[in-house]
Amino acid sequence: xxxxxxxxxxxxxxxxxxxxxxxxxxxxxxxxxxxxxxxxxxxxxxxxxxxxxxxxxxxxxxxxxxxxxxxxxxxxxxxxxxxxxxxxxxxxxxxxxxxxxxxxxxxxxxxxxxxxxxxxxxxxxxxxxxxxxxxxxxxxxxxxxxxxxxxxxxxxxxxxxxxxxxxxxxxxxxxxxxxxxxxxxxxxxxxxxxxxxxxxxxxxxxxxxxxxxxxxxxxxxxxxxxxxxxxxxxxxxxxxxxxxxxxxxxxxxxxxxxxxxxxxxxxxxxxxxxxxxxxxxxxxxxxxxxxxxxxxxxxxxxxxxxxxxxxxxxxxxxxxxxxxxxxxxxxxxxxxxxxxxxxxxxxxxxxxxxxxxxxxxxxxxxxxxxxxxxxxxxxxxxxxxxxxxxxxxxxxxxxxxxxxxxxxxxxxxxxxxxxxxxxxxxxxxxxxxxxxxxxxxxxxxxxxxxxxxxxxxxxxxxxxxxxxxxxxxxxxxxxxxxxxxxxxxxxxxxxxxxxxxxxxxxxxxxxxxxxxxxxxxxxxxxxxxxxxxxxxxxxxxxxxxxxxxxxxxxxxxxxxxxxxxxxxxxxxxxxxxxxxxxxxxxxxxxxxxxxxxxxxxxxxxxxxxxxxxxxxxxxxxxxxxxxxxxxxxxxxxxxxxxxxxx
Numbered sequence: 001x002x003x004x005x006x007x008x009x010x011x012x013x014x015x016x017x018x019x020x021x022x023x024x025x026x027x028x029x030x031x032x033x034x035x036x037x038x039x040x041x042x043x044x045x046x047x048x049x050x051x052x053x054x055x056x057x058x059x060x061x062x063x064x065x066x067x068x069x070x071x072x073x074x075x076x077x078x079x080x081x082x083x084x085x086x087x088x089x090x091x092x093x094x095x096x097x098x099x100x101x102x103x104x105x106x107x108x109x110x111x112x113x114x115x116x117x118x119x120x121x122x123x124x125x126x127x128x129x130x131x132x133x134x135x136x137x138x139x140x141x142x143x144x145x146x147x148x149x150x151x152x153x154x155x156x157x158x159x160x161x162x163x164x165x166x167x168x169x170x171x172x173x174x175x176x177x178x179x180x181x182x183x184x185x186x187x188x189x190x191x192x193x194x195x196x197x198x199x200x201x202x203x204x205x206x207x208x209x210x211x212x213x214x215x216x217x218x219x220x221x222x223x224x225x226x227x228x229x230x231x232x233x234x235x236x237x238x239x240x241x242x243x244x245x246x247x248x249x250x251x252x253x254x255x256x257x258x259x260x261x262x263x264x265x266x267x268x269x270x271x272x273x274x275x276x277x278x279x280x281x282x283x284x285x286x287x288x289x290x291x292x293x294x295x296x297x298x299x300x301x302x303x304x305x306x307x308x309x310x311x312x313x314x315x316x317x318x319x320x321x322x323x324x325x326x327x328x329x330x331x332x333x334x335x336x337x338x339x340x341x342x343x344x345x346x347x348x349x350x351x352x353x354x355x356x357x358x359x360x361x362x363x364x365x366x367x368x369x370x371x372x373x374x375x376x377x378x379x380x381x382x383x384x385x386x387x388x389x390x391x392x393x394x395x396x397x398x399x400x401x402x403x404x405x406x407x408x409x410x411x412x413x414x415x416x417x418x419x420x421x422x423x424x425x426x427x428x429x430x431x432x433x434x435x436x437x438x439x440x441x442x443x444x445x446x447x448x449x450x451x452x453x454x455x456x457x458x459x460x461x462x463x464x465x466x467x468x469x470x471x472x473x474x475x476x477x478x479x480x481x482x483x484x485x486x487x488x489x490x491x492x493x494x495x496x497x498x499x500x501x502x503x504x505x506x507x508x509x510x511x512x513x514x515x516x517x518x519x520x521x522x523x524x525x526x527x528x529x530x531x532x533x534x535x536x537x538x539x540x541x542x543x544x545x546x547x548x549x550x551x552x553x554x555x556x557x558x559x560x561x562x563x564x565x566x567x568x569x570x571x572x573x574x575x576x577x578x579x580x581x582x583x584x585x586x587x588x589x590x591x592x593x594x595x596x597x598x599x600x601x602x603x604x605x606x607x608x609x610x611x612x613x614x615x616x617x618x619x620x621x622x623x624x625x626x627x628x629x630x631x632x633x634x635x636x637x638x639x640x641x642x643x644x645x646x
Contacts, residue, residue: 008074011053012082014039023070027061034061034082046085048234053081057135060234073137139222140398148298148308149397152201157184157306184305197499200406201306203262204399224400227432229255229439231468242468252439254471257488257496260430264395264406267301267309268351268426268503271511278516279315280414280422283355286526288322291329294350295342295558298408310350310410313512314342314558317522327354334566341565344579345512345558351410352389357422366420371413378413378427379448380494386411386429387437387497406431410501426501433497440467450491512583515553518560530563536606555590556582569605574598 003023010017017037021030027049035044049064050056074080136142145153158181167178182189184202189195198206208223231242232250239245270276282290292315301307316338319330342348358368371377378386390407397405410428417423436442445452456469472488474496486492518538519528535541539554555561561582565575574596581590593599 003070006069006074006076008069009077009079010034010037010082011079012038012084021069023074024068026066026068027064031061038082038084041086043085043087046083048083050081050083056081058083058234058236063233071136071142073141135401136403139400139403143396143398143403145396145398146298148300149201152300152306152308155306157202157205158182159184159186159189159305189305195304197260197266198262199266199301199304199307200262200264201308202304205306208399222399222401224397224405226400226402226405227435228252229435229441229470243466246468251468252470254473255432255436255441255488256485257432257472257474257492259496260432260499263428263499263501264308264408265298265310265410265428265501266304266307268312268410268412268501269309270312270503270505271296272509272514273505274516275312275315275511276414276424278520279317279353280355280357282317282322282520282523282526283357286322287359288324289327289355289357290317290322291320291327291352291354292317293352294410294412295347296350297347298350308408310408312350313345313347314516315353316558316562317520319522322525337565338562341562341575341579342558344576345561345583347512349393350408351412352386353412353414356413356415358416360416360420362420367416367422369416369418369420371415371425372418376449376494377425377500378411378494378498379444380451381444381448382411382413383429383433383451383494383497384437384442384444386427387434390429391434391438407434412503424503426503427498428501429498430496436497441469441472445491447491449494451494451497452491453489513556513558514585515556516559518557518563520559521562530559532606532609535560535563539603539606541603541606553585556585558582564602567602569602570596570598 005020005022008019008021010019019030019033019037031044031047034047035042045062047061048058049061050058160181161179163172164178168174168176170176183205185198185206190198204223211223212220229252231246231252233241235241235245235247235250237247237249239247242250279290279292282288294310294312294315296311296313299309299311301309318332318335321328321330339349356370358370360366360368386409389411390409393407393409394404395406395408396403399405407428410426413425413427414422415425433442441454443452443454453472454467454469456467472492473485474488474492475483475485476493478484519530519534521530523529538557538560555578561579564570564578570578574593577589577593577596578599580586581593
């Protein structure tokens with residue numbers, strides 16, 4: 001949509017100027033125009049924008065990448081204040097500094113008047129910084145939530161109660177303390193229903209009622225704020241950047257870990273038991289563990305006040321190296337393509353699932369129970385793995401000052417239960433755990449029940465230049481029943497870093513992909529491969545066409561859709577129509593697909609290289625098979641004769 005240009009005013013220590021900008025432009029795009037109005041010798045890396053001349057919200061211009069002008073609420077005629085530093089002078093000339101990603105300016109070490117960049121010291125497998133930490137002005141106006149979140153925001157969430165025949169003394173239209181609706185975060189109701197964690201929207205109602213009180217007529221403040229355990233960049237104190245300098249304003253505060261009282265997703269529902277059964281077939285046939293990504297959609301979960309459930313419709317198994325005691329994920333080059341196919345089917349990536357199964361050796365199908373109350377439920381390595389995935393899928397919400405809060409990404413583990421059966425457990429890593437992994441504060445331990453706090457020193461004994469480790473504490477109940485605070489260094493229990501979810505299957509199966517018989521991808525190691533003959537057999541191409549309703553049901557297979565997409569035969573509109581047929585099972589749309597040119601090309605290719613009807617055997621071939629059968633029978637008789645039963 002076309003946006004009308006606006007005029008912004010800028011003021012620096014050298015004067016004022018105006019710029020006509022497009023509200024949809026990003027802030028870094030204004031750098032050339034700003035430099036044209038500033039004197040020569042300005043270090044462009046130090047350009048800082050602020051909403052006030054003093055004690056305002058200073059933001060480095062380069063850190064606002066991806067942030068549009070209209071996103072922060074700027075309007076026509078608004079003024080911004082510019083701060084900057086000049087380039088160092090060498091022999092009367094300005095010299096551009098040598099910058100590194102860790103320290104773009106303000107080096108304290110110099111040689112011959114030139115700054116010396118410190119040695120680059122990056123953590124092992126750093127977590128990518130995908131999002132800016134800048135706050136958004138009026139996020140409730142610019143942030144787009146999911147339709148489900150908007151629908152839950154519109155509900156009051158109060159729990160209706162019937163009239164108490166013993167305590168209520170009023171009429172049928174009256175109300176008292178014994179029958180008035182309860183708040184969704186009522187402790188009495190949660191204890192009665194055995195709900196351990198609040199839902200996200202219930203937690204939001206609870207803290208919003210304490211943060212914003214309309215009766216005080218104060219300005220509205222976003223009630224949610226993500227934890228931040230890293231050193232803040234561009235400290236207003238003016239000292240050199242970390243690691244050359246640090247102060248109380250930019251260093252993170254001490255961390256006190258507590259179990260997270262809420263969860264972003266309350267329930268995981270598998271649309272069909274066959275989804276889990278086909279996923280377990282890899283372990284049954286090969287004995288190795290397996291990892292897969294969950295695809296589906298989110299719905300309202302009515303069993304919990306203002307709850308959310310993740311409905312799993314398919315499991316995609318990416319390239320991996322499977323072993324008896326774990327898995328190693330390989331590079332998944334086609335991830336975006338698979339996500340695109342899921343998007344055409346109205347699905348999205350919900351989480352990850354992996355197996356941890358060991359046969360008990362009894363011969364009755366029982367497995368070893370490794371995860372229980374006396375051992376662990378989620379190991380420290382798995383917590384770190386889940387935290388990295390959740391950081392890649394943040395939840396957009398208008399109730400946070402940064403426009404995002406937490407993640408709806410879930411983790412499911414298939415392991416043995418106490419009865420020797422195969423059971424599913426679902427978890428989510430807490431927001432504090434995600435930030436601690438992002439800040440490189442913790443690392444997995446050889447003991448799966450504890451998480452290690454990193455040291456400030458590297459392996460060679462030198463001080464780390466990439467991480468600042470604040471004090472970390474956690475609270476526990478001691479042997480006397482008192483709540484005490486313990487130092488988390490060098491390790492602390494891993495239970496502080498995740499929350500549990502419920503899971504189950506629907507009473508009436510309404511799975512979208514109800515014809516999942518096509519071979520699953522990346523299973524060549526156990527003799528299952530996706531080939532053209534498999535597609536031909538699935539679609540019934542022996543007669544050259546798909547027959548009515550049977551043909552429509554045959555394409556309702558997510559693995560088949562992904563394989564057809566990889567062939568590159570269908571166009572975008574034809575592939576969209578194919579996914580529509582697979583999702584809705586619409587017979588009319590199925591016959592419309594049969595009349596497209598791309599589908600005709602696919603059938604022609606399958607007729608040439610796919611499944612073919614067996615040829616009628618000739619008399620000569622029957623005689624040849626008979627002679628071969630007699631020879632095999634004679635050899636078998638000789639081998640049996642040479643065998644002794646004694």
